[in-house]
Amino acid sequence: MSEPAPIPDGAIPQAADLIHEAFADWRDRFGAITTIARRHFEGRDWQAMQRDSARRLDLYGEAVGEAIALLTPVLRERLEERALWGGMRDAYAARIRDRGDAGLAETFFNSISRRLFRTIGVEPRVEFVGPPEPGAGPAAGAGVTITFRREGEDAASLVHLVRSLLKHYEFAAGWDDFDGDARRITGLLEADPAARRLEAIDMALPVFFRGKGAYLVGRAHTPAGPLPFLLALVNPDGKVVVDALLLTEDEVSIVFSFARSYFFAEMERPRDLVEFLAAIMPRKPIAELYNAVGCDKHGKTMLYRTLLHHLETTDDRFVVAPGQRGMVMCVFALPGLDVVFKVIRDQFAAPKTVTHEEVREKYRLVFRHDRAGRLVDAQEFEHLTFDRARFDPDLLAMLLDLAPSTVSVAGDRVVIRHLYTERRLTPLDVYLKSAPPEKARLAVLDYGQVLRDLAATNIFPGDMLPKNFGVSRHGRLIFYDYDELCLLSDCRFRYLPAPSEDWEEGAAEPSFHVGEKDIFPEEFRAFLGFRGALLEEFLKAHGALLDARFWNEMQERHRRGEVVDIYPYGTVRRLRE
Numbered sequence: 132m133s134e135p136a137p138i139p140d141g142a143i144p145q146a147a148d149l150i151h152e153a154f155a156d157w158r159d160r161f162g163a164i165t166t167i168a169r170r171h172f173e174g175r176d177w178q179a180m181q182r183d184s185a186r187r188l189d190l191y192g193e194a195v196g197e198a199i200a201l202l203t204p205v206l207r208e209r210l211e212e213r214a215l216w217g218g219m220r221d222a223y224a225a226r227i228r229d230r231g232d233a234g235l236a237e238t239f240f241n242s243i244s245r246r247l248f249r250t251i252g253v254e255p256r257v258e259f260v261g262p263p264e265p266g267a268g269p270a271a272g273a274g275v276t277i278t279f280r281r282e283g284e285d286a287a288s289l290v291h292l293v294r295s296l297l298k299h300y301e302f303a304a305g306w307d308d309f310d311g312d313a314r315r316i317t318g319l320l321e322a323d324p325a326a327r328r329l330e331a332i333d334m335a336l337p338v339f340f341r342g343k344g345a346y347l348v349g350r351a352h353t354p355a356g357p358l359p360f361l362l363a364l365v366n367p368d369g370k371v372v373v374d375a376l377l378l379t380e381d382e383v384s385i386v387f388s389f390a391r392s393y394f395f396a397e398m399e400r401p402r403d404l405v406e407f408l409a410a411i412m413p414r415k416p417i418a419e420l421y422n423a424v425g426c427d428k429h430g431k432t433m434l435y436r437t438l439l440h441h442l443e444t445t446d447d448r449f450v451v452a453p454g455q456r457g458m459v460m461c462v463f464a465l466p467g468l469d470v471v472f473k474v475i476r477d478q479f480a481a482p483k484t485v486t487h488e489e490v491r492e493k494y495r496l497v498f499r500h501d502r503a504g505r506l507v508d509a510q511e512f513e514h515l516t517f518d519r520a521r522f523d524p525d526l527l528a529m530l531l532d533l534a535p536s537t538v539s540v541a542g543d544r545v546v547i548r549h550l551y552t553e554r555r556l557t558p559l560d561v562y563l564k565s566a567p568p569e570k571a572r573l574a575v576l577d578y579g580q581v582l583r584d585l586a587a588t589n590i591f592p593g594d595m596l597p598k599n600f601g602v603s604r605h606g607r608l609i610f611y612d613y614d615e616l617c618l619l620s621d622c623r624f625r626y627l628p629a630p631s632e633d634w635e636e637g638a639a640e641p642s643f644h645v646g647e648k649d650i651f652p653e654e655f656r657a658f659l660g661f662r663g664a665l666l667e668e669f670l671k672a673h674g675a676l677l678d679a680r681f682w683n684e685m686q687e688r689h690r691r692g693e694v695v696d697i698y699p700y701g702t703v704r705r706l707r708e
């Protein structure tokens with residue numbers, strides 16, 4: 132066998148430079164589209180905001196593709212030589228060391244090498260592994276926050292602080308009622324026993340834009356300890372309005388939920404921003420915070436490292452997830468980790484007729500769509516491998532039986548060609564079995580609200596059975612079964628015809644024509660599976676959902692191009708209601 136041609140002098144540093152440039156390019160494009168998000172908010176261009184939210188998700192894959200295209204002529208036939216990539220990784224590490232986004236830059240390198248090598252598991256020679264983040268880094272929040280101090284203890288000093296805070300965030304659209312907003316905020320702070328004594332507020336410098344909202348996020352210092360501080364801004368008529376003030380970790384956490392689309396936030400140092408957010412929401416996984424600020428690939432890296440760390444530091448084994456077995460998915464979990472793993476079955480149980488590709492297409496649709504706080508975010512992984520001993524034998528037998536084209540065993544390793552991860556929730560059917568009546572009532576009411584919120588974003592969930600909804604730790608309902616999900620605008624909502632009309636007397640089957648996308652809301656009652664008092668509560672609050680009129684009206688709003696409001700906080704928090 133002939134030796135491969137020698138690497139031309141300077142090819143390794145040149146290749147490292149190319150990857151670095153491609154990374155910097157992606158960051159620039161990411162920054163530019165974020166800057167434009169502010170303009171969309173100021174100009175109320177909600178359609179453009181939606182378009183750019185989806186568009187931004189493409190930038191990363193494009194940048195990785197471009198990097199590979201640039202590397203090909205430099206490395207030529209040695210592009211896929213592992214030894215070379217070790218040298219490139221070291222050369223690249225030196226280039227990114229002083230960047231404020233070095234963690235993201237590592238992930239970018241890994242994305243390229245994993246795409247080229249179709250790496251199974253992790254290959255330390257050609258990618259960055261190990262500690263969650265490189266370097267010691269500055270203190271949390273350094274360079275990404277601004278502090279507003281209170282000068283005095285009286286009411287006037289609080290007003291003054293609030294006014295200077297608002298003034299700091301200037302919008303081209305201007306404030307609708309600056310004095311009134313400052314007064315209302317101060318009033319609420321005064322009414323809160325902890326907030327009224329606040330001494331200072333640290334605020335994240337960037338504004339967080341998403342959908343029709345903009346958010347100012349910070350943390351107040353009080354003698355009783357730190358207090359989350361979030362202002363939600365809206366722009367209903369061309370001027371900026373402070374719509375809500377949130378002062379609890381739970382409420383802020385819900386704004387940053389894994390069931391919502393990612394924010395646009397300008398940031399030079401994503402890690403510092405994420406650390407600041409983590410200080411405000413200490414229970415939220417770091418991976419989800421990276422996702423929330425739009426760095427979903429790095430979020431995925433962090434999730435993966437969390438998973439490895441969990442396996443290294445516990446004896447946890449993968450087991451079948453609690454709840455009913457899926458007809459399309461095999462779902463499993465690690466008892467000590469808040470994550471589920473979903474593998475697509477080779478064959479779907481009847482009556483499912485979708486194909487594998489259609490299932491994946493549905494997950495892609497959800498990924499790019501407004502998730503409305505009601506659709507769980509899913510991360511897609513390829514070529515994972517774990518120790519066989521970490522699988523409960525029943526689970527492994529099930530996976531090999533139901534998904535043999537995706538899951539295989541090689542010696543003492545289990546190899547999984549493709550899976551999704553999601554935040555682990557409590558399936559609603561499981562939840563209702565043991566929930567006290569009041570919690571069950573709230574869950575059933577929120578179930579209806581999920582249907583409304585999804586309809587507001589032009590989504591029809593398809594399979595509405597309770598087992599396809601999960602309950603979050605905040606008691607919020609979130610949908611996760613996507614194989615029958617579709618756009619509301621693609622459905623036809625109909626009333627059941629009266630039997631006398633065109634339903635033959637005594638016929639077992641309806642004789643009127645039912646199209647594939649025909650939906651009869653009157654039939655929903657059968658899907659709900661709620662009985663007695665719960666059903667009554669549901670019908671009282673959400674009876675409208677059983678009427679085709681609700682759905683047809685919603686379709687009409689979407690047809691007109693309306694972007695329907697969904698607030699990530701309760702009506703009681705709205706300042707002007």
Ligand SMILES: Nc1ncnc2c1ncn2[C@@H]1O[C@H](COP(=O)(O)OP(=O)(O)O)[C@@H](O)[C@H]1O
Nearest residue numbers: 454455457458459460462553555556558598612
């Ligand atoms: N995110 C999740 N958290 C907790 N359990 C889940 C989650 N996703 C799915 N499950 C469990 O797995 C089952 C099957 O998953 P699902 O996504 O509904 O697939 P299928 O299309 O096969 O029904 C659910 O009914 C539920 O019990």
Ligand SMILES: [Mg+2]
Nearest residue numbers: 457598599612
């Ligand atoms: Mg299901």
